[in-house]
Amino acid sequence: MRTPQIELRNVGVHYYTFDQGINSIKDYVMKFGFTRPFARRKVLDGVDLQVLPGEVLGILGRNGTGKSSLLRCVAGILRSYTGTVEVRGSIAPMLAIGSGIEMELTGIENIKLICSLMGTGGADIERTIDGIIAFSELSREDLQRQVKTYSTGMISRLSFSIAIAKVPDILLIDEVLAVGDAGFQRKCLDRITAIKESGCTILFVSHGADDVRRICTRAICLDQGRIVFDGEVEPAIQRYEQLFV
Amino acid sequence: MKSDPRVIRSLVAKDFKLKYKQSVLGFFWGLITPLVFLLIFTTVFSHAFVSIRNYALFVLTGLIFWQFFSNATNQSIQSFIRNAGIIKTINIPIHHFPLAAVVNEVAALLLSFIPFTILMLFFGLDPSWHFILLLPAVFLFALTTYGLGMALGVLNIYLRDVSILWNTIAPALFYLSPIAYDDSIVPERYLPLIKSNPLYHFFGVFRDILYANTVPSLTSWGIITGIALVAYIAGRTVLHKLDKGIISNL
DSSP, X not given: OOOOSEEEEEEEEEEEEEOTTOOSHHHHHHHBTTBOSEXXXXXXXXXXXXXXXXXXXXXXXXXTSSHHHHHHHHHTXXXXXXXXXXXXXXXXXXXXXXXXXXXXXXXXXXXXXXXXXXXXXXXXXXXXXHHHHHHHTOOHHHHTSBGGGSOHHHHHHHHHHHHTSSOOSEEEEESOTTSSOHHHHHHHHHHHHHHHHTTOEEEEEOSOHHHHHHHOSEEEEEETTEEEEEEOHHHHHHHHHHTTO | OOOOHHHHHHHHHHHHHHHTTTOSSGGGHHHHHHHHHXXXXXHHHTTTTTTSTTHHHHHHHHHHHHHHHHHHHHHHHHHHHHTHHHHXXXXXXXXXXXXXXXXXXHHHHHHHHHHHHHHHHHTTOOOOGGGGGHHHHHHHHHHHHHHXXXXXXXXXXXXXXXXXXXXXXXXXXXXXXXXXXXXGGSOGGGHHHHHTSHHHHHHHHHHHHHTSOSOOXXXXXXXXXXXXHHHHHHHHHHHHHHGGGHHHHO
């Protein structure tokens, strides 16, 4: 029996957000005593999950059912209110479109910044950066421009290339394949497959059933912060599609 | 949460780049603001406050540090919202963001000392060995600013009026602090009020060193060390109490 790489036990995450349109101190004072200023919304509710090393777990579910929050919990960005999260191994940052990209900086400045924030690179940072540039297929001129002048597809190329520059123990992918042209999407999938074959554990959030079929070895389906299905890929996709009937 | 010097260094470098992106004068803006105030104060007040010897040097030795305080609190309050994208994606200890903002402003302050020292020499600054005491004094001032900026910054994530409110309080604090005037013109009964402002004690120490050319008393050092520790602990406490809701409100 292998020890799981990721182990979530009874994980609950709440979001405290301002309800009743309270967004200023005036509203707060006016409405205080009548309504609770903070509304507590359950985002994840009693999630139990074990992921073994080398597994590629597809995460399916409607928008707003806690898929990104689940990834953030695993990444240690979001702390759970109940339960425990245990992760063994290094994690690449959660990969979402334009994640952590600073619009005012140039492409190359962003590459250097995010690499150093993630602690990638180190001694061979130059080689890592060259790898990122090559993978992104962005020209040297593009990389010298501020990212705010980029198209959405170019931004996703940049952030994807940065996140997969170094193969981590655990890769978290959050709906990144939707943008980018057909050629780059295929390249990304090939890269993810290569990372998978190197033995990396992957959590893969996607709405694309075909992408999940192609790379995942197992899938879960989330609904309203709970895991409603955990098992084979094909039945998970069926369960996911039932949500919309 | 452990601090990572490499991450802080990258954040500081980023803030420094972003601060002056697409501006022609860049760093020099940081010098212009205090100079404008210096000009206003010396023309308006130097006749009113004739009791203050070498009024230009007196005002400048206050303005330099006010400029730091004002920028550093603003930058650290905004640091969380400005870095929302990174905070939501990469697992970095959250206190790094206001810390990087304050370190960035300390760097700007130290850089601004080069032109300002020339100006102060022109106004009759008397160079002396105990200027080295500015280093611990600036450190304690920065620690105070960091604690305050961190607390206000976290609160600002929940209620965005905090930063707006601070924009109103800061100018009031400016006139409550002995920058353009000294104790001698404050009526006796208002002195306790003036001294209850933590900034009063910092300006006192900076003036002792640069203007009065004396070593600040042990009592002064004790007071500013106490203020710095209280501010730092308060900042960390607020952050710790409220950190679970940060992501959902960013």
